Structures are given as structure tokens and as C-alpha cells.
Amino acid sequence: MEDWRKNKLVFWILYLPPTAWLVLFFTIPLAIVWVYSFGERGPLGQTEIAISFANYIRSMEWTNLYIILKSIWIATVTTAICLLIGFPLAMGIAFASARYRNVLLLLVILPFWTNLLVRTYAWIAILRTNGHVNWFLEWVHGLLAGVFGLLGMPDVLGTFEPLQLLYNQKAVIIGLVYVNLPFVVLPLYATLEKLDKSFLEASLDLGAGQWRTLFSVTAPLAWPGIVTAAMLCFILSLGTYLTPDLLGGPDSVMIGNLIAQQFGPSRDWPFGSALSFLLMYVTFILLWIRAFAARGEKGKLH
Amino acid sequence: MVQTRKVKAFGPDVGTDRRKPIIEIRNVVKAFGAGVRAVDDVSLDIGEGEFFALLGPSGCGKTTLLRMLAGFEVPTSGDIMIAGERMEGVNPNRRPVNMVFQSYAVFPHMNVERNVGYGLRVTGVAEAEIKTRVAEALSLVKLGEFGKRMPNQLSGGQRQRVALARALVKHPKVLLLDEPLSALDAKLREAMQLELVRLQKTVGITFVIVTHDQDEALSMANRIAVMEKGKVRQVAPPADLYEFPNSRFVADFIGKMNLFEGRVSGVQNGNLQIDIKGLDRVAVPFTGSASGNIAIAIRPEKVKLGQTDPGGDNVRLRGRVTELAYYGNESHVYLENQTGMPISVNLKNATRTTLPSISIGDELWMSWAPTDTLVLTE
Numbered sequence: 001m002e003d004w005r006k007n008k009l010v011f012w013i014l015y016l017p018p019t020a021w022l023v024l025f026f027t028i029p030l031a032i033v034w035v036y037s038f039g040e041r042g043p044l045g046q047t048e049i050a051i052s053f054a055n056y057i058r059s060m061e062w063t064n065l066y067i068i069l070k071s072i073w074i075a076t077v078t079t080a081i082c083l084l085i086g087f088p089l090a091m092g093i094a095f096a097s098a099r100y101r102n103v104l105l106l107l108v109i110l111p112f113w114t115n116l117l118v119r120t121y122a123w124i125a126i127l128r129t130n131g132h133v134n135w136f137l138e139w140v141h142g143l144l145a146g147v148f149g150l151l152g153m154p155d156v157l158g159t160f161e162p163l164q165l166l167y168n169q170k171a172v173i174i175g176l177v178y179v180n181l182p183f184v185v186l187p188l189y190a191t192l193e194k195l196d197k198s199f200l201e202a203s204l205d206l207g208a209g210q211w212r213t214l215f216s217v218t219a220p221l222a223w224p225g226i227v228t229a230a231m232l233c234f235i236l237s238l239g240t241y242l243t244p245d246l247l248g249g250p251d252s253v254m255i256g257n258l259i260a261q262q263f264g265p266s267r268d269w270p271f272g273s274a275l276s277f278l279l280m281y282v283t284f285i286l287l288w289i290r291a292f293a294a295r296g297e298k299g300k301l302h
Numbered sequence: 303m304v305q306t307r308k309v310k311a312f313g314p315d316v317g318t319d320r321r322k323p324i325i326e327i328r329n330v331v332k333a334f335g336a337g338v339r340a341v342d343d344v345s346l347d348i349g350e351g352e353f354f355a356l357l358g359p360s361g362c363g364k365t366t367l368l369r370m371l372a373g374f375e376v377p378t379s380g381d382i383m384i385a386g387e388r389m390e391g392v393n394p395n396r397r398p399v400n401m402v403f404q405s406y407a408v409f410p411h412m413n414v415e416r417n418v419g420y421g422l423r424v425t426g427v428a429e430a431e432i433k434t435r436v437a438e439a440l441s442l443v444k445l446g447e448f449g450k451r452m453p454n455q456l457s458g459g460q461r462q463r464v465a466l467a468r469a470l471v472k473h474p475k476v477l478l479l480d481e482p483l484s485a486l487d488a489k490l491r492e493a494m495q496l497e498l499v500r501l502q503k504t505v506g507i508t509f510v511i512v513t514h515d516q517d518e519a520l521s522m523a524n525r526i527a528v529m530e531k532g533k534v535r536q537v538a539p540p541a542d543l544y545e546f547p548n549s550r551f552v553a554d555f556i557g558k559m560n561l562f563e564g565r566v567s568g569v570q571n572g573n574l575q576i577d578i579k580g581l582d583r584v585a586v587p588f589t590g591s592a593s594g595n596i597a598i599a600i601r602p603e604k605v606k607l608g609q610t611d612p613g614g615d616n617v618r619l620r621g622r623v624t625e626l627a628y629y630g631n632e633s634h635v636y637l638e639n640q641t642g643m644p645i646s647v648n649l650k651n652a653t654r655t656t657l658p659s660i661s662i663g664d665e666l667w668m669s670w671a672p673t674d675t676l677v678l679t680e
Contacts, residue, residue: 196407198403198404198405198407199409201372201394201401201403201407202403202407202409202468203409203420204373204374204393204394205372205395205399205400205401205469206395206420206421206424206468206469206472207395207396207421207425207472208395208420208421208424209395209424212424216420216424217409221409221410221411223411
């Protein structure tokens with residue numbers, strides 16, 4: 001039989017619809033945004049096509065640059081925490097007996113079954129001033145106050161002051177770690193699961209302890225997976241909008257919020273387009289670094 | 303002319319080694335789940351400086367036993383002593399043994415030197431000493447020039463040498479080898495067999511090798527334990543194992559064997575009289591006790607073929623050639639007697655210009671000396 005890839009008709013039938021779809025709904029809108037990013041905001045907030053770098057220059061002004069740098073900072077911290085939590089989790093799943101592995105994986109992706117908005121609102125319920133965490137802390141406080149009262153020191157603890165957990169940078173990072181953890185665990189799991197366990201046994205056999213094995217053998221061999229996981233988490237966190245919008249406060253405005261503001265209340269589409277493309281350039285550079293690193297890994301590992 | 307020597311006196315097999323034991327395995331059981339015993343009540347002594355082979359078909363428990371010596375599996379019951387110390391609760395990284403893995407497990411992200419030095423570095427040996435010991439170990443396995451290479455720049459055989467050097471550089475009391483040659487091609491495998499024997503003689507360390515390849519075990523080990531279904535069936539030096547297997551399983555597993563089921567009909571002049579269907583009564587020298595149903599066995603290369611009845615006290619029968627196979631160094635002749643019993647005979651192609659003139663359908667006499675006949679009671 002003829003190879004179906006050589007059949008022109010089959011080729012066009014299979015490739016035309018997705019290609020058309022991508023061009024129509026992805027490439028062209030993106031091109032429009034790109035053109036807009038060099039445009040100017042008219043007096044009534046309309047977009048005027050021009051060739052101007054003013055929007056890019058404006059994004060480098062301190063107030064805007066500050067938001068970009070803060071976004072990078074929040075994304076970096078989120079990625080680091082996700083790796084610290086995700087690596088042991090992925091290892092636990094990868095080395096669990098085959099019977100439990102799929103159940104554990106299912107638990108990791110279970111949150112995806114609920115809408116992100118609902119899950120983020122759940123965090124508000126947990127973190128707000130009279131939320132679950134403060135409620136629990138108050139309960140512990142009351143318990144301890146009672147104990148001290150019995151010991152004849154009723155006023156040692158003072159009155160309970162609820163912690164301000166919501167509407168700040170910490171809340172955003174907690175939310176982002178929660179949202180992005182599955183994206184870190186899955187690539188790490190995929191790498192660790194493929195890892196030949198005899199490398200780890202060889203390390204133990206040669207006299208290394210568990211920690212030494214982790215740092216000298218497991219982590220280096222899982223490096224491609226770690227890089228993928230970190231990239232994914234970083235890119236997703238950097239461009240996020242919903243989490244800082246709902247959980248953040250004035251100290252945690254991120255690029256996503258700034259962009260949303262330009263397309264919304266500020267009615268400055270050209271500036272919003274320039275910011276969007278700035279975000280995309282950062283992402284492209286990271287992906288390029290990743291591809292470059294992968295080429296190096298290939299030469300080393302296989 | 304090479305002098306011949308006696309393989310072994312007739313008598314019950316003992317398979318002990320008088321050397322001081324370095325490994326003592328006492329009633330070790332390893333159960334996986336309910337009722338599955340991978341290793342079933344195994345007791346073995348392995349002497350200092352031995353080249354010991356654990357041989358058996360896949361799933362016989364030999365690798366599990368080896369992994370228990372290394373500490374990767376914990377015995378369900380029983381004791382393992384290495385160098386006089388109980389190994390219960392001793393982690394793999396604290397045992398005086400090192401292992402060469404079937405996949406070699408050479409770390410792909412370290413060069414050859416770092417790989418070989420790894421075991422010394424993690425235990426805090428000084429860098430200067432690491433350097434000299436790594437160089438020593440690499441020259442021992444003839445990889446002196448390869449220190450800076452990455453594993454992906456090495457052939458399979460070279461990677462295996464790295465794995466060997468990496469284990470030997472630790473000066474273990476025992477070197478464990480898990481199917482070390484199975485990933486190599488036939489030519490390289492034979493060269494490595496000789497190499498491993500040379501290495502073992504040079505370093506004087508006890509080697510315990512797991513293999514399913516009987517040739518490997520026979521050619522390298524000084525003693526072999528044959529395992530089946532988690533149990534050790536026989537422990538003996540190679541020639542004893544080949545010529546005096548203690549059971550039908552061992553006889554059939556090691557090399558090729560013609561087995562004939564029969565019944566003991568009595569003892570006469572120290573010879574066991576055995577009735578075998580399709581054969582005359584066979585008289586075989588035997589000192590053990592046997593009665594009832596037994597089997598006699600004869601190796602294919604010990605059977606002679608002829609056109610005429612050889613007579614004498616030879617065991618003999620007639621058969622028709624059904625199959626011929628030429629192997630270069632040998633020709634294998636497959637025959638059937640009147641009752642349809644298959645018998646195979648190996649003939650050496652000892653000269654270049656002649657071949658045995660046998661063709662399919664020939665009626666021939668097969669014969670062998672009574673002393674070459676094995677009696678198998680188990």
C-alpha cells in the first residue's frame with residue numbers, strides 16, 4: 001500500500017483544517033497585537049497604527065519595570081518552592097509500588113477537575129481574616145489561654161490578633177504554588193519514573209548514603225525533567241492574572257494585571273500589546289535556553 | 303598427550319569447600335506476597351577467594367539471593383553472614399561487598415575517572431589516594447587511557463570494565479556480579495570470561511556471579527550452585543556437576559543429556575541392574591542405594607556410533623537417524639530406536655578432510671561404556 005504521507009489528498013485533508021484554524025485564530029490575532037504594540041493611543045482611547053517604540057520605552061519606566069521585576073521575583077520564588085515540594089512528591093510517586101502509582105498521580109491532577117476560579121476563591125475562604133487558618137489559630141489561642149488561666153497567668157497571651165494572610169504577596173505565592181504544583185510534579189515524575197533504578201542502587205552499593213545519592217546521582221540524572229518543570233512553572237507564574245487579581249494586594253500587582261488594566265479601564269491597547277509581547281519575548285528566550293541546554297544534555301547523556 | 307585425571311570418586315555428592323567461609327547463608331527464605339517464595343530455605347557456604355556461580359533458569363531466585371547479599375532485598379527469614387558479621391539491618395552502603403550490575407549502571411553524567419572514584423569520594427578518602435587507586439583500578443581492567451572519556455563514548459565491553467573497576471577500587475571482601483556478560487556479543491563474552499577469571503586470580507577477592515548461562519558458569523567458576531524454584535539443587539565443582547549431576551533437573555539443565563526412565567531390578571557384583579524399555583538390561587556401577595523408578599542418563603558426546611554391534615559389556619541399542627545438524631566443530635546426530643525414544647549423539651569433527659558418513663534413515667548401533675552411564679534417583 002502507498003504510504004499515506006505521500007498521498008497529497010490525504011495530506012491536505014489532514015493538515016489544512018488545523019493549519020487554517022491556527023492561522024486564523026492564533027497567528028493573525030497575534031500579528032494584530034504585534035502591530036498594535038507599535039501603535040499610539042488616540043485621545044479617546046482608540047488605537048492608531050503607527051511605527052513607534054514609545055510603548056516599549058514606557059514599559060521600561062521605573063513604575064512599570066518595577067512590576068515586571070516583581071513578577072519575575074514572584075515567579076522565581078514560586079518555581080523554587082514548587083521544585084522543593086514537587087521533587088520529593090514526584091520521587092515518592094515514581095518509587096511507589098505500581099499498584100498505588102496511578103492513584104497517586106490521579107490525586108495530583110485531581111484539582112484540575114474543578115474550575116480555577118472556584119479553587120482560588122477557596123483560598124480566600126482559607127486565608128481571609130476570619131478564614132479557616134485564623135479560625136484554627138484562634139481556637140488554639142483560646143485553648144492555650146485557658147491552660148495559662150488554670151496556671152494562674154490569665155493575661156500572658158493577650159487578645160487574639162488574626163494574621164493578615166490575604167491580599168499580599170505571600171498569598172499570591174501560596175496561590176501560585178498551589179495552582180502550578182501539578183505542572184511541576186508531572187514532568188518530574190515522567191523523568192524519575194524512566195530513571196534506571198540500578199543507578200541509585202549502584203550509588204548505595206558504592207557506599208553513598210541516601211542524601212548523597214539524591215544530590216550526586218538522582219538529581220543530576222533527572223536534570224532535564226527539573227529544567228522542564230521549572231520552565232513550565234516559571235512561564236505560567238510569570239504571565240498569571242487571576243491569582244494576583246484575587247489573592248493579591250497593592251504590593252503584588254503582576255504583569256498580567258498591568259496588561260489587563262491596559263485593555264480594560266485604561267483603554268490603552270498599544271501599551272497593553274507591547275507589555276504582552278514583552279512577556280512573550282521573555283518566554284521565547286527561556287524556551288530557547290531550554291532547547292540549547294537540551295542539546296547539551298543529549299550529547300552528555302546518550 | 304595430555305594426562306587425564308579422575309573427576310571425582312563415585313559416591314554421594316557433597317560439594318563442600320574446605321576454605322574458610324566468607325559468606326554463610328543459613329536457611330534464607332525470601333517471600334514476595336503470600337506463598338510466593340523466590341528463595342526457599344537456602345543454605346550455602348562460600349569460601350574465601352572462591353569464584354562461585356549461582357546458576358539456574360530465569361525466575362529460580364538466583365538474582366534475589368545475590369541482591370540479598372548486596373542488601374537490596376531483606377530476607378524474610380534466615381541469616382546471612384559476610385566476613386563473620388551478621389548482615390541483618392546492615393544497609394547496602396555499609397556492607398563489605400560491591401556489585402557489578404547487569405546494566406552496568408555506569409553513571410552517564412560522570413567521566414570514567416569520576417565513576418571509578420565515586421565510591422571512594424563518598425566515603426571521604428583523600429583526593430591524592432583516590433587518584434592513585436583509580437589509576438590502579440583502571441590499569442587493572444586495561445582502561446588506563448580512558449579516564450577522561452564519558453560513558454557514552456565507550457563500547458558495551460568498556461562500560462562493563464568501568465563497572466568492574468568501580469567495584470574493585472573499593473577493595474570489597476566479595477564482588478557480586480549480576481549476569482555481567484549477558485549484554486555482550488558472543489565473541490566478547492568469551493574474552494570477558496577469561497578476563498574475569500584472570501582478574502579474580504589477580505585481586506584474590508571472592509567473586510559471586512549470577513548467570514543463566516551454563517557455559518559461563520562451567521568455564522569460570524570453581525564451584526557452582528544450581529538453583530531451581532528458589533531451592534539449591536546441587537553445589538559442586540564444574541566437572542563434577544557436568545559428569546555427576548544429582549538429579550534429572552541438574553542433568554538436563556547442564557549441557558545436553560539423553561535420559562531413559564527405567565526400573566531397578568536388582569544388584570549384582572556391585573552393579574545396579576536396570577530394566578529400560580527399548581534397551582537390554584543395563585548394568586551400571588553404583589554405590590548408592592536405589593530402587594523402584596529411576597533414570598539413567600548418558601551425555602551425547604559419550605555415545606559411539608557404529609555399523610556393527612560393538613559387543614562387550616557396553617550399553618548398546620540400535621536406532622535410525624532422523625535428523626543431522628552440522629555445527630562446524632561438531633556434528634549432532636539425532637536418532638530414534640524402535641520404540642520411538644529419541645537419542646542424540648555428538649560427533650567431533652576432528653579432521654578437516656573427512657566427515658562422518660551418516661545420512662538420515664541410516665540404521666546404526668549406539669554404544670557407551672557402563673561407567674559413563676549416570677544413575678539418577680531424583
